[in-house]
Every structure is written in structure tokens, then in C-alpha cells.
Amino acid sequence: MRQAAEMPNSSTGDETTIVKSTCRLCFNGCGVLISIKDGHPTSLTGDPDHPLSKGMICPRGHAALELLDHPHRLRHPIKRTGPRGGGKWERVSWDEALDTIVAELTKIGNRLGPQAVVFMRGGSKGTSDDHLTRLANIFGSPNVSTTSSICYSPCALASKHTYGFMAYPDLKHPPRCIIRWGFNPKVTLPPLHREIVKATSAGTKLVVIDPRVSNDRADLQLQPKPGSDGALALAMAHVIIEEGLYDRAFVERWTVGFRRLRAHLQVHTPEIAQAMTWVPAQKIREAARMYATVRPGCILWGNALESGPNNYQTCRAICILRALTGNLGAAGSDVMWSDLGELQRRSPLFTRPELLPPDMAAQRLGAHAKLLPDFAYAPHNLVAKAILDGKPYPIRGAYLQGGNLLCTSADSQLMSKALTKLDFIAATDHFMTPTTALADIVLPASTYLEHNSVEQPWHFPVASIQQQVADPGETRSEGQICNDLARRIGHGEYAFEDMDEFLEFYLHPAGMSFDQFRSQGTIAGPKQLLAHEEHGFPTPSGLVELYSAPLGELGLPPLPEYREFNLTDDQFPLIMTSQKSPQFYHSCGRQLPSLRRSKPEPSMRLHPETAQSLGLNDGTMALLTTATGSIRQCVRLDESLTPGVVMADYGWWFPEQGAAQEFGWRQANLNVLTSAPEPCSSELGSAALRGIPCRIEPMEEQS
Ligand code: SF4
Known part of the structure; x- marks a missing residue:
């Protein structure tokens, strides 16, 4: 590992070195200054010079070192030894893990065609998104499945x-x-x-x-x-x-x-x-x-x-x-x-769409569902349905790049059944989760503190430096894992020699090396007024x-329409929506002590009038039910909500319950309540995650 003191964008005090980097614990990409002592980060704070965050850092960002040093992090590849989901694993080498993944996915591809393997990820995580698309194109599968149909x-x-x-x-x-x-x-x-x-x-x-x-x-x-x-x-x-x-x-x-x-x-x-x-x-x-x-x-x-x-x-x-x-x-x-076109984010030079023959690109699950032709992904809910139905063709293998789909995708029960039905699953993550628990091979992903990268959030055109400041041990970045797999698939010519070569490739159009980018720290795209x-x-x-x-020619409304879908009735008289907590990014962070202390359990907010009509008090545990399923969360009264609306916490599971209890993903997970098959948008296949008719009943247990 390069020592922090050698890094151009760092400064050294008596014993502590400060290194500029970019937080990757959510999509915002805030600038951070990391203090390093004896080769290991000891604290971090916001970077006042960062053009977007200007010194701000949130509770999630502050918890980065708890993530880095967490005793339950995955530190080496593991392979399932018992039945799927049974919680029995053995440690294997990277070579064995990668060879097994390539052999199993190739076997499925040879038997049923490469479209039978799906490459899935959760929310956007910068350049690793494009590495995954590139890997799918090299493998020959049109099915890259993301959250994009409900985000961006x-x-x-x-x-x-x-x-x-x-x-x-x-x-x-x-x-x-x-x-x-x-x-x-x-x-x-x-x-x-x-x-x-x-x-x-x-x-x-x-x-x-x-x-x-x-x-x-x-x-x-x-x-x-x-x-x-x-x-x-x-x-x-x-x-x-x-x-x-x-x-x-x-x-x-x-x-x-x-x-x-x-x-x-x-x-x-x-x-x-x-x-x-x-x-x-x-x-x-x-x-x-x-x-x-x-x-x-x-x-x-x-x-x-x-x-x-x-x-x-x-x-x-x-x-x-x-x-x-x-x-x-x-x-x-x-x-x-x-759009910072001078860098390679989403560039075809990076993702290599030309490797996918046109007749294979036309097999994308979204294309079968007649979604917008320029939507390049297969929504998670369509993938889950295709796995279970075997239509329009069989899907038998999956590569999961993070995402914890059982907690973040619509209809968790359906997703669980679908993943369980597959012949082979490889997954990457920082921790064991309800989703990685269903895999055959789990690979340990490095955190943003353990590898170099160029961070580009999706919501503003700014690229920022991400510098390795900690020893990754056996963990690898998700981009590197994709690249290592690409080399083994038998198309070594499409793999980067290593991640240093990748970063030089990524920055080359901007005319700078990664070391020069370290000195500069950020590149911002200009506004184009009028x-x-x-x-x-x-x-x-x-x-x-x-x-x-053009929309009319596709059979879609040429003028925007509203289709009423969220009608309440006697059985489900309330309307459910969801909220994210400042402590957590999607389903991440439930293991981190400072975040969990500040938000120990999930809760649903209700207007006091609504709560009173149901006999519920602040702090009551209650059962929240939709046509798809039931979960329990703690009731919190909130006068700022519209009466009749339930605002429930999203993304919950309980790492402390362990694999034997499936990490508690069925208890309070909002996506147990959402439905994947319908209603879905005709343009993007998006499932309804908010605006869902529901009811609430008191439970005996008190929080
Ligand atoms: S987790 Fe917080 S500090 Fe980190 S990028 Fe997101 S908003 Fe910024």
C-alpha cells in the first residue's frame, strides 16, 4: 500500500497524516479529510474545500471507521457447504472462488444461453456500476438488473x-x-x-x-x-x-x-x-x-x-x-x-456494449416487457418474476454486486423465493446479509477507505478523488472483482491489467494521471446557461x-397522464409511504454501533388522530399489513403527517439476530409489504413502493 505521506493530496503533522478523499457511504460523494496514524485511519472530518459538501459530513459518513474496523466484516471469500441458506460456509482462496464462479456461470450460459445469467446490483456505487455492465457484456448477458427503474x-x-x-x-x-x-x-x-x-x-x-x-x-x-x-x-x-x-x-x-x-x-x-x-x-x-x-x-x-x-x-x-x-x-x-464527458463514466469505451450481439441485446427482460427502448436495465421485480415463471426464458444464475435485495427490492418474499430457486449465486458485500446468506460463494468487498477510485455522484457533475488509506487485507473493490472475473471468462483482452491501469484509462480523456488527479482533487462540469x-x-x-x-409511436401516452392506483377500501383504509433515516443508507449500517444507538429500531409514523382511532399510543408495537404481507414496527405519533397516512421506516433487518434467524429480514422490512408483479409502470416496469393501501393493528408487545 502506498503510504499516506507520499500522497500529493495529503499533509503531515508530527505523527498524523491528513489525506483528502471522498465518502462513498451514500451517493452524495462528500469530501472528507482522513487522519492516519501508524498506517491506519484514526478519524475523519468534512473537507471544507469540497465543491459540493463544503465541509459537511453526516452521521453515516462519521461512522466510516466503525465500518472499516467492524469485527463482523467479511475478510475473505467463503463457499457454501450445506443447503442454500443453511449458514454453513468454508473459507476458500480467491483463485478457487473466482474459478468456481466463472465455471458455474459459464456452465449455465452454455446450457441455456448467456441471458440465463443475471448481473444484479443495488443503488449506484460509482465506477463499480460500469464495471458490472462491462462484465455482463463480456459474459454475453443482456440482463444487468439495477434499481434504476425506481431511482434516476x-x-x-x-x-x-x-x-x-x-x-x-x-x-x-x-x-x-x-x-x-x-x-x-x-x-x-x-x-x-x-x-x-x-x-x-x-x-x-x-x-x-x-x-x-x-x-x-x-x-x-x-x-x-x-x-x-x-x-x-x-x-x-x-x-x-x-x-x-x-x-x-x-x-x-x-x-x-x-x-x-x-x-x-x-x-x-x-x-x-x-x-x-x-x-x-x-x-x-x-x-x-x-x-x-x-x-x-x-x-x-x-x-x-x-x-x-x-x-x-x-x-x-x-x-x-x-x-x-x-x-x-x-x-x-x-x-x-x-456531464463530465471527458471522463469515462457510462462511456461505451468502458462498458463495451458492442460485445453484446444485437440479437442478444434484444433478449433483455425489459425489452420483452416492452419497456422504453432506451432503458438499458432489467428491473429487479421483472427478474424475480422471470426466475419463478421461467418466462420469457429460464434464468438460472446470478451475480449480485452488493444491494441486499431481500431488503431493498420490491416484494421481499418473492425475491427470496426467486433467489432460492437459482442453480448458482455469487455475491459481494461488506457483511453477511439476508441476501448473501442465500449465495453459493460470497466475496468480501473493500470499503471506500481501502481502494483508490474516482468518485462521481449521479446528481451533480463533479468527480472527486477517493484515496486508499487502509490496508484492504484480502478484500477487493467490487470493480476489481468484476475485472478479475472478466479475465477468467476467457476474454483477457477486455480486462484491465490492474486497477491502476483502469484509473489511468478512466482519467485519460481529461489528460491527467491518477497522481495528477490526487493533486487536483476534483473536476467539476460547467453549467450551460441558455x-x-x-x-x-x-x-x-x-x-x-x-x-x-416518439412516445406515441411506441404506444405510450404522448402527453402525461395520471393513473389512479392507490385506492383504499374497508380492508385497507390507510395509505402507506416510507421514509429513510439520516442514520442509514438503504439497508446499510444496522451493524454500526453509533448509528444503531441513535436509531435502535424501526418505527412507523402516524397522525395522533389516526392512532387514536385505532387505539394506538406512541411506543406501541403494531402490525402493519398490506395485500402482500405484514410486518411490525413501533408506532410514533407525528402531528406533521396527513391523517390517514402511515410513514414506515425502510430497509430494516437485524444483523444481531444472525443467520439462524435469517437476520430478522421478515420482521420489520418494508418490502415485505410491497408487490413486485403489479401495479408496475408501463414505461419502466417499476413496482409501487409508496402509496400502498394498508391497515394497522395493535400488538401486545410494547417497545
Ligand atoms: S454518507 Fe453522509 S457524508 Fe457520506 S457521502 Fe453520504 S451524505 Fe456525504
Whole structure:
């Protein structure tokens, strides 16, 4: 291992060396300064010079050293010796593990075709995402399965199909109005939260759209029924057009389909939306007026908008709100940023799609389901169903790159049955989890402190240095593991010599070596204000496509629609949504003492009126049931929630219960309640993770 003191982007005190790096414990990629003594990290703090995080670090980031030194971390490859899920393992060498994985997956590929092996991962983890896609292409399978259908692709593809690019808020200028819609950045995007606070302190108007009042700085708070945001967006567009608040000059010069949109929106009145969304019509009007008239404005959209069958249509409607108001491309609105094209993230030179023959690419499970043709992944729920049904063809092997799918994918029971049915599973992770427990071979992944990399978060075009500061022992980065497998598959010419060569390849287009990047620390893509005035919009028409003829040709609605799906009844009278905790990223971190002390158990929030009507008190353990399953969580009263809504914690399992009790994944795991087969979005196959009818019953046990 290179010593920290040799690293250009480090400084040395008497005994302690400080090294700049980037936290990878969630997608935000905050800059960190790591103190190293005697060759091992001893503490870390936020890097005030990082362009995004500016010194901020959250509780998850602070817990990085607990993760690094945790006694239960996987430290060497292991191989199953008893029945699947039986908890019996033996230590094996890396050579034996990798050879076995390649032999077993190749056997399946030879017997049934390479499409019978699926390469799955959880949330985005930087360059290792592309390593996995590259590995699948080298193997010859079209089935890379990710969370993208419920995270990123709904926003990204709706944006691409409406105006050609993913727009990012230009908070620098700053906006005079911000709509914060479907997320709580204080929990999931702390650097963005800080920017919102800064803007509102300087007078920016803030509209918050969230079933729970989560920001007391809001000038206007709308609390929609979970899952109904699409109806709300269409009603806001109705108000903006019918009250003549739209930007006529922008609409006439830069959009196509305005008259059709106007006719389409006639029925989407605020009064009709009120019945579907529970938001008073007057508040819908106020929000629409504020966004259209207090300009420039931007809409910060969150993951709740992507978690259901209306996700793509909802995102299309929000894209259209931006265009109607001219809040697109102008300073202080949502604008185009360079995508750091000079680096190799998602580049075909990296992922090598040409290795997949066109007839094999057409076999992707998403293509069979007639999902959007430019959606390049197979959603987890489609994979689970295909494994169980054997249709449209058999899936018999899986390579799982982290993700803990039993806790993070829709319909955990279905996923468990599906994985159990496979002939062979290889998995990587930091710890044994409910999901790795079902594997045949488990490989120990290194943490971000144990390997060099270039970190690129998906939500802002900034690349940052990630420096190895601890001895990885036998662990390897997930990218390296993919590369080691690629070499063994028999296509050594496509494997990098080692990860140093990979990093040089990755940075080569930027004209710098990894050592030079260490000195620089970050590369930020520039904003492109009013780029359309020079180049038009990068769409087939060169305009913002309010009406999308290409979508119509695919048999999809050319104008955004809202399909009501979340209807309550006597059996399930409440509506469930979910929340993430500041302590945890998806299902990670439940082993880490500081995080668990601060959040020892999962809870569901209820308005006191709702709780009282059910005979529930704060601290009561209760059974939460949907049409798919039941879990138990502790009730917490929350006056800021809309009555009738249940906001349950997501991602829970209990590492302390051990393999014999399946790490407790069936007890409080929200995805026991979600359904994979339906309802799903027709564009992306996304399952409904929020806005689900449910009921709650008291249990005897008290917390
Ligand atoms: S927000 Fe994410 S990247 Fe930033 S410190 Fe927390 S865990 Fe790390």
C-alpha cells in the first residue's frame, strides 16, 4: 500500500497524516479529510474545500471507521457447504472462488444461453456500476438488473424525452422560488439541504410538497396523498395555462404541442385533483401561481416521485411545468450541466456494449416487457418474476454486486423465493446479509477507505478523488472483482491489467494521471446557461416536446397522464409511504454501533388522530399489513403527517439476530409489504413502493 505521506493530496503533522478523499457511504460523494496514524485511519472530518459538501459530513459518513474496523466484516471469500441458506460456509482462496464462479456461470450460459445469467446490483456505487455492465457484456448477458427503474431513470428518461437532458438546479444565482418535491434533503441530500437553507435565508420562496411537514421554512406546504403527485403536477399545469401565467415567448419559440397539451389538461382541474391528491384546490392554485410568477424558479425533485407506476408520467408532467414557465436553461432555474464527458463514466469505451450481439441485446427482460427502448436495465421485480415463471426464458444464475435485495427490492418474499430457486449465486458485500446468506460463494468487498477510485455522484457533475488509506487485507473493490472475473471468462483482452491501469484509462480523456488527479482533487462540469438559444434542444424536434410524437409511436401516452392506483377500501383504509433515516443508507449500517444507538429500531409514523382511532399510543408495537404481507414496527405519533397516512421506516433487518434467524429480514422490512408483479409502470416496469393501501393493528408487545 502506498503510504499516506507520499500522497500529493495529503499533509503531515508530527505523527498524523491528513489525506483528502471522498465518502462513498451514500451517493452524495462528500469530501472528507482522513487522519492516519501508524498506517491506519484514526478519524475523519468534512473537507471544507469540497465543491459540493463544503465541509459537511453526516452521521453515516462519521461512522466510516466503525465500518472499516467492524469485527463482523467479511475478510475473505467463503463457499457454501450445506443447503442454500443453511449458514454453513468454508473459507476458500480467491483463485478457487473466482474459478468456481466463472465455471458455474459459464456452465449455465452454455446450457441455456448467456441471458440465463443475471448481473444484479443495488443503488449506484460509482465506477463499480460500469464495471458490472462491462462484465455482463463480456459474459454475453443482456440482463444487468439495477434499481434504476425506481431511482434516476424515471427523472432522467422523462427529461431526455421532453427536453433532451437531465436538468440540475442552478442554486448559485440564486432562484427566487424553489419547489422541493418528494424528498427530504436534510436526510438524503444534506449538501443540497444546506443550499436550500442558504437560499431561503436570502429570501427565496420555498414550496414543499411532502405528505409530512418537514421544513418549517416553507412559504407553502402541500401534503399530497402518497403516490398522487402526478395528478398534482397536471393540475398545476392546468392552472398555469388557464390563468395565462405561462411564459408565452418561451412556449411559442421553444415548445411543440402546446395546443394539444392545453386541450389534454382541460379535465385536470384543481378541484378534480383535490379528490385524488387530498390537497385543497386553492393550495394547488397558490403553488402553481408562485412557481410561475416568482421567477426564476427551480423544482428539486426526489425519489418519492420515482417509486411507483406513475413515476415516468409524473416526471414528464414536472418537466413540462419547467418548460411552461420558462424555468429551463435560464440562470437560477433548472439548467443543463456538462456531464463530465471527458471522463469515462457510462462511456461505451468502458462498458463495451458492442460485445453484446444485437440479437442478444434484444433478449433483455425489459425489452420483452416492452419497456422504453432506451432503458438499458432489467428491473429487479421483472427478474424475480422471470426466475419463478421461467418466462420469457429460464434464468438460472446470478451475480449480485452488493444491494441486499431481500431488503431493498420490491416484494421481499418473492425475491427470496426467486433467489432460492437459482442453480448458482455469487455475491459481494461488506457483511453477511439476508441476501448473501442465500449465495453459493460470497466475496468480501473493500470499503471506500481501502481502494483508490474516482468518485462521481449521479446528481451533480463533479468527480472527486477517493484515496486508499487502509490496508484492504484480502478484500477487493467490487470493480476489481468484476475485472478479475472478466479475465477468467476467457476474454483477457477486455480486462484491465490492474486497477491502476483502469484509473489511468478512466482519467485519460481529461489528460491527467491518477497522481495528477490526487493533486487536483476534483473536476467539476460547467453549467450551460441558455444552451438552447445556440443549439436548440437535443430532442428529435429541437424543441421541448410537450407532446411527444416518439412516445406515441411506441404506444405510450404522448402527453402525461395520471393513473389512479392507490385506492383504499374497508380492508385497507390507510395509505402507506416510507421514509429513510439520516442514520442509514438503504439497508446499510444496522451493524454500526453509533448509528444503531441513535436509531435502535424501526418505527412507523402516524397522525395522533389516526392512532387514536385505532387505539394506538406512541411506543406501541403494531402490525402493519398490506395485500402482500405484514410486518411490525413501533408506532410514533407525528402531528406533521396527513391523517390517514402511515410513514414506515425502510430497509430494516437485524444483523444481531444472525443467520439462524435469517437476520430478522421478515420482521420489520418494508418490502415485505410491497408487490413486485403489479401495479408496475408501463414505461419502466417499476413496482409501487409508496402509496400502498394498508391497515394497522395493535400488538401486545410494547417497545
Ligand atoms: S451524505 Fe453520504 S457521502 Fe456525504 S457524508 Fe453522509 S454518507 Fe457520506
